[in-house]
Amino acid sequence: MRFAPAPEYHVFPTQERPLKPYEAVRRATGVTRELVVAERPDVVVSDILTLAPALAAELEGVPWATLIPHVDPRGAPGFPPYSVGARLPRTALGRRAWSAFDPLIARGLELGRSELNETRSRLGLGPLAHVHGGISRQLAMVATFPQLEYPRPEPEPATHVVGPLQWEPPFGDVALPPGDAPLVLVAPSTAQDREGRMLAAALEAMADLPVRVLASTNKRGDVSGHTVPANARLVDWVSYSRTMPLCDLVVCHVGHGTLMRALSAGVPVVACPAAGDMNENAARAAWAGVGVRLPRRLVTARGLRLAVQRALADGSLRRRARELATWSGQHDPVDRAATLVEELAAGGLVRDTN
Template identity: 35%
Template sequence: MRIAVVAGPDAGHAIPAIALAERLSAAGDEVIVFTGTRWADIRAARADGLPPVAIAELPGLDLVDSDGDDTDAGARLSVRAARMTTALTPLLEAQSVDLVVCDVITVCGGWSAQLLGLPWIELSPHPLYEPSRGLPPIGSGLAPGTGVGGRVRDTLMRAATARSRRLGERQRAVARESVGLPGDDPGPGARLVATLPALEVPRPDWPDNAHVVGPLLWEPTDLTTEPPAGDGPLVVVAPSTAHTGVADLLETALEALDPEATGRPLRLVVSALAEPAIPLPDWAIATTGRQDALLAAASVAICGGGHGMLAKCLTAGVPVVTVPGGGDQWELANRAQRAGVGVCVRPLTPATLRSAVAQVLDVPTIRAAARAAGASGDLTDPVAVCRAVVGAHRDDPAGDRR
């Protein structure tokens, strides 16, 4: 098959898309990823052998906002998506693809597929964030309410967010109609939910076409780094790559984990896509090398709670101290804490961070829970899902010509 994978350029979305593309390529498919072009350069710099995957520029990333769509979430995901759909559709047609897989927030991929009569799949690079009649609104960080009081709380919270959701649906319908699609979106042929079962929340209305496929992890480098010398616990600090991440995480971690303050010989590695802008003490180093290799030796990781790093830590069986910022980090940090795999820190101070790290290091059950989470649950093969969706389309092609 020839498959197009469409995702935005941010690491939390581009990396899972590339990881999926490599899985599909290794299975014998021809794959092209439409995303930010810097990922082509990053991937080309890898010296180790990788499955062949083409990376092309996702059109419209540099569109000039003339309607305020970069300050209104609904318009940004709808009006701007319509412009990107117009630019992307002829590129997909020229590639003669059999299937489109699009990131959950890069909706132009699905819209273009519908215009071309192609089957398409939605990729969620995190847990399923669809609203549910059995959960509080996603982003609250709350566990599902129990008892009469808890159910009433969740019902009232869902009602409070319903107006915003309806507004977003109306904006999206207008944008779809502007490119020649019906306002009512029939949805994808399948949903790939790229998370660990331990990070999902049971819901009574799980979609029949949603499949938990496990985290789609990918290392943007083949460089490995030796941690600092010594036998003290190794702490990996991974500042968030998201613009909504907490500021000053690294500075606070250096103050909080100074061996003179902790009373224990900690070793610290700062892991990021770029070198830090501040000097480091002799008990800490910085690296842009592979995180999976570092985590294999780590005792604890400090991160913002973004799904990519959180899933990578748990896959390695490493407990986490999360310092959530905006976006979905608060939701995920609280899910991780409820699962017993780490500690959520807010507000961020040297004292609160130091205490959280000490708790994770000193409570064996937290590490045990992290190891169990990394090995939890049955997963569906995403390649098999792609094959099934294309097969169903070939059996009933009219079903996807919306």
């Protein structure tokens, strides 16, 4: 089987050369199509946010698959809107309440379908009758724990929840704070909270708690602005795969990759979402019983102290996180994803004909 590397192209909007989003997609599709023609891959796999490879594959008659590197963003009747940070309602009344937003969401999806179909027309492709046209109906792989996926009344076409697909840059061990008290890892986002608000609040929150704290700046450089208590150690970087199995709790902004590492190690989280998808991840963690969710407005020393105490005292969080770790040890998401891609390349999956 042949795979083609993604091309490097400069077609995205800048201040000097603004482009409408779908104009950038159209240009990128042309460049990517040249690569597909040159490499003649058996299958094209692209991220959910990357439309150009999918369109280029379709133009050349090559099967294409979508990788969704987080929970499935597609809604269903009674689901709260994606990324607002609300949990799945437990009652029929709650489902009816959220269903009131369905017409608004449907209008947004229809607008997206119309814009995509306009781009497809300019590329010589026919229109799609369904929304979420950037997700393949030949194969969509959702790279998260199935335990974090809300139950759907009807399955999405050709969608498989394969489990987390994880990678991290190589890094060695770091020295842990001495002692045998519970170890709490503070793992801020690499993309959000540039001022380190959550990190500073966490260090202050746990200064007087009977815990050990390992905190990372995630390569933010200067740490002189942080007060590091006696029970804590502040480092510039840490390997999650090496360190999280040693931890009792992870305090994080609940980016999907960090959440997957923690749960794969059987460690519950205190979820402090900063923005966007993190709100959804925090809601899923709370719904699945693997974490304590702390809204942004409560990410203070007092709020974090209470959240950490609650998480460490609630044994059910640890038990549930260990159940997910057990599932992870019994399944190989990489092998599952590779098998699905091979089946698609061999024509083993039904393609959407729309």
